[in-house]
Amino acid sequence: xxxxxxxxxxxxxxxxxxxxxxxxxxxxxxxxxxxxxxxxxxxxxxxxxxxxxxxxxxxxxxxxxxxxxxxxxxxxxxxxxxxxxxxxxxxxxxxxxxxxxxxxxxxxxxxxxxxxxxxxxxxxxxxxxxxxxxxxxxxxxxxxxxxxxxxxxxxxxxxxxxxxxxxxxxxxxxxxxxxxxxxxxxxxxxxxxxxxxxxxxxxxxxxxxxxxxxxxxxxxxxxxxxxxxxxxxxxxxxxx
Amino acid sequence: xxxxxxxxxxxxxxxxxxxxxxxxxxxxxxxxxxxxxxxxxxxxxxxxxxxxxxxxxxxxxxxxxxxxxxxxxxxxxxxxxxxxxxxxxxxxxxxxxxxxxxxxxxxxxxxxxxxxxxxxxxxxxxxxxxxxxxxxxxxxxxxxxxxxxxxxxxxxxxxxxxxxxxxxxxxxxxxxxxxxxxxxxxxxxxxxxxxxxxxxxxxxxxxxxxxxxxxxxxxxxxxxxxxx
Numbered sequence: 001x002x003x004x005x006x007x008x009x010x011x012x013x014x015x016x017x018x019x020x021x022x023x024x025x026x027x028x029x030x031x032x033x034x035x036x037x038x039x040x041x042x043x044x045x046x047x048x049x050x051x052x053x054x055x056x057x058x059x060x061x062x063x064x065x066x067x068x069x070x071x072x073x074x075x076x077x078x079x080x081x082x083x084x085x086x087x088x089x090x091x092x093x094x095x096x097x098x099x100x101x102x103x104x105x106x107x108x109x110x111x112x113x114x115x116x117x118x119x120x121x122x123x124x125x126x127x128x129x130x131x132x133x134x135x136x137x138x139x140x141x142x143x144x145x146x147x148x149x150x151x152x153x154x155x156x157x158x159x160x161x162x163x164x165x166x167x168x169x170x171x172x173x174x175x176x177x178x179x180x181x182x183x184x185x186x187x188x189x190x191x192x193x194x195x196x197x198x199x200x201x202x203x204x205x206x207x208x209x210x211x212x213x214x215x216x217x218x219x220x221x222x223x224x225x226x227x228x229x230x231x232x233x234x235x236x237x238x239x240x
Numbered sequence: 241x242x243x244x245x246x247x248x249x250x251x252x253x254x255x256x257x258x259x260x261x262x263x264x265x266x267x268x269x270x271x272x273x274x275x276x277x278x279x280x281x282x283x284x285x286x287x288x289x290x291x292x293x294x295x296x297x298x299x300x301x302x303x304x305x306x307x308x309x310x311x312x313x314x315x316x317x318x319x320x321x322x323x324x325x326x327x328x329x330x331x332x333x334x335x336x337x338x339x340x341x342x343x344x345x346x347x348x349x350x351x352x353x354x355x356x357x358x359x360x361x362x363x364x365x366x367x368x369x370x371x372x373x374x375x376x377x378x379x380x381x382x383x384x385x386x387x388x389x390x391x392x393x394x395x396x397x398x399x400x401x402x403x404x405x406x407x408x409x410x411x412x413x414x415x416x417x418x419x420x421x422x423x424x425x426x427x428x429x430x431x432x433x434x435x436x437x438x439x440x441x442x443x444x445x446x447x448x449x450x451x452x453x454x455x456x457x458x459x460x461x462x463x464x465x466x467x468x
Contacts, residue, residue, distance in 0.1 A: 050367050077373035087368035091386050100382060101372035146368075153372055 001026045001157060001188055002047060007056035009042055009212075016042045018212035019056070026156075027186045031199035031220075034209035035235055040192045043209060044159050047190065048079045061156060077105060080150030084162040086142040088134040088149070094121070095130040098149045106153065113152070120148040124178050140171030144178055151182075158182065160191040196240055200224055208232045247429040248438045251421070258421030259442050265338055265407040265417060266446070270400055272343035277350025282380075284355045295351065302348035308409050311341040315413040338410035338417075346403050353399060357392035358384060390461045397454030401447050408443075418442045 002024040009017040016039045024030050034040045045051040046058055049065050049072050058065040063075045089097050098117035102108040108116075121127045124144040126137075134142055143163055150158060160179065164172040176198050183189055183202045193199060199206055199220060206223040208216040208231075216229045224240070227233045248255065283295035302310065315337035323331040361384050369379035408419035422439035426432055 048371055050371065073370075073373050073375050076371055079371070081368075081371035083364055083368060085362075085364055087362075087364040089365065089368070089383055089387075091390070101369075101374060104378055104382060105373040149372070 001028075001061065002190070003057070003059040004047075005057040005059075007043070007046060007058060008054045009039075009046060009051060010054045016212055017046070017054075020209075020212075020214055022207070022214060022217070024157075024188065024190060026188055028204045029183045029187075029189045029191070029202055030205050030207060031203035032190065032192045032207045032209055033194070033196070033199060033235075034207075038210045039212040040207075040209040041161055044161050044190060044192050047157075047159055048076050048081055050081070073105070077101075077153050078156045080153060080155035080158040082143070082146050082150055082158065082160045082163045084165050086134075086139070086146045086166070088142055088146055090134050092133075093130070094126070094132050094134065094137070094145050097134065097145060098152045101149070102152050117148070117152060120151050121145075123151075123181075124148045125174075138171060139167045140174045143167065143171075143175045147175075147178055147182070157188045157190065160189065160193070162192050162194065164193070164195055194239065196224070196236075208235065210235070243433045243437070244431050245434050247425060247431040248434045251425045251429075251435075254416070254421045254425060255418070255438060255442070257416055258418040258439075261335065261415060262404070262407055262417045262442070263446065264335075265342055265410065265415075266400070266404045266450075268339045269342035269346045269403045269407065272339075273346025273350045273399075273403065276343060276347025277354050280347060280351035281354025281358065284351065285358055299348045299351055302345050303352075307341070307345050307406055308412065310345055311338065311409050311413060314341045314344075334410070334413045334415045337413055338407070338415045341410070342403060342407055345406070346399065349399050349402075350396070353392050353395045354388070356395075357388035360391055361387050386461075390458070393454060393458045393461065397451060397458075400450055400454065404446055404450060405443065 004020055004022050007017055007020040008015065020043060032040045032044065042051055046053050047060070049058070053066050056066070060075055061078060063070050065072065065075060088094075089100065092100060095114060095117050098120060099110065099113035102113040102116065103110055118127060118130060121130055124147060126141055126144055126148070129137060129141060129145070134145070137145065147163075163179070164175050167175065172195065176195060179189070179191070179198070180202050191199075191203070201220075203220050205217060206220050207214050208223060208227070208229070210231050216223060216227060216232045223232065224236065227236055280295045280298060283291040284299075286292060315334060319337050319340065320331045323329050365383055365387070366379055369383040370376075374382065407417060410417055411420040411423060414420065418439045422435040425435040429435075
């Protein structure tokens with residue numbers, strides 16, 4: 001589903017990703033952990049080309065994102081993204097946030113888009129907030145709407161960039177619950193997270209990224225219980 | 241001191257025409273100013289040097305020289321040169337020169353307001369829109385500009401009022417606006433106060449209406465919940 005070959009990314013002189021090669025399969029949930037500044041968010045953002053790739057290849061669903069001939073907008077409709085800061089559209093009601101892209105990008109009728117949006121809101125437990133504006137919602141509710149908004153495009157893959165890092169602790173659970181449900185339904189997911197409990201419980205595989213490389217990868221069991229790399233051990237001893 | 245208002249009544253057609261002309265200058269200036277401003281603003285944030293640099297030069301040129309000079313230069317130099325030497329036609333009226341000068345000048349200021357407004361929207365909004373598959377134009381139109389527009393309204397309101405008052409400068413090329421009516425009436429009747437007070441009141445009426453319109457728009461573009 002996702003193939004990454006020797007992915008490198010530099011900002012000027014500073015090399016953030018130093019050659020990442022990996023493959024993520026359909027229906028797989030991958031959690032990416034690592035210290036801040038390690039390049040894990042940059043890695044995720046390269047997967048839908050929110051960051052320009054310096055060199056290497058990112059292939060999603062057979063589309064090579066680094067090929068200039070690829071219609072990136074088309075590929076992005078298959079890749080949902082959830083941001084740390086939610087990034088709901090503040091001038092639109094909750095339901096309009098969800099229907100905007102289906103109507104304008106997928107050219108779905110408004111009626112159909114709204115029907116679908118209400119189903120998704122129901123799924124994330126926020127049906128009654130359809131007519132609210134984002135600013136009326138709590139952080140956890142905003143993030144659940146953001147997930148519904150991404151799902152409205154019926155993506156094949158969902159990318160989560162530290163989806164609970166900006167939340168008050170009591171709201172983390174409700175967002176993780178939605179993500180867990182999504183994982184159980186078989187969605188392919190790549191989650192950059194500091195929630196080790198979630199990674200351990202939900203992930204099929206865990207990547208430990210540090211200094212721009214995947215230093216270690218394996219099942220949660222392998223990575224959390226018997227990490228091989230010294231830096232993984234140091235990191236885990238600090239966060240667990 | 242007594243003020244003789246009879247000259248104003250005597251010259252009332254002159255003032256009415258001035259009033260209409262000033263409104264025309266303001267509306268045309270706002271309309272074309274917005275259009276030029278939007279284009280220049282988008283050029284400036286495009287990140288492409290061949291768009292950015294010309295826009296930057298334009299803005300610096302029109303903001304860095306006096307409007308009075310621009311009005312004179314456009315009416316007596318630029319338009320006559322283009323019309324006579326290139327198009328080989330008779331130059332249009334002074335009013336046309338006034339329209340051109342005010343629109344070009346307003347465009348420079350408005351482009352800065354557009355640029356500032358667009359740049360004030362968090363980068364994540366564009367990323368969120370793009371991640372949903374929208375192209376750059378859709379993201380701008382559906383997500384960025386509606387939010388930016390709300391933030392641009394107060395400075396745009398100031399700009400519109402400044403434009404209205406600056407329109408009085410076309411008096412120097414003998415466009416019959418409010419100021420021209422007052423100046424000419426006062427000069428030819430030797431009645432000093434009446435004409436100028438009349439002109440001031442006319443400007444005040446338009447400025448007050450304009451600021452009410454901007455205020456209404458600001459309220460209109462604020463989501464319901466924030467109106468409470």
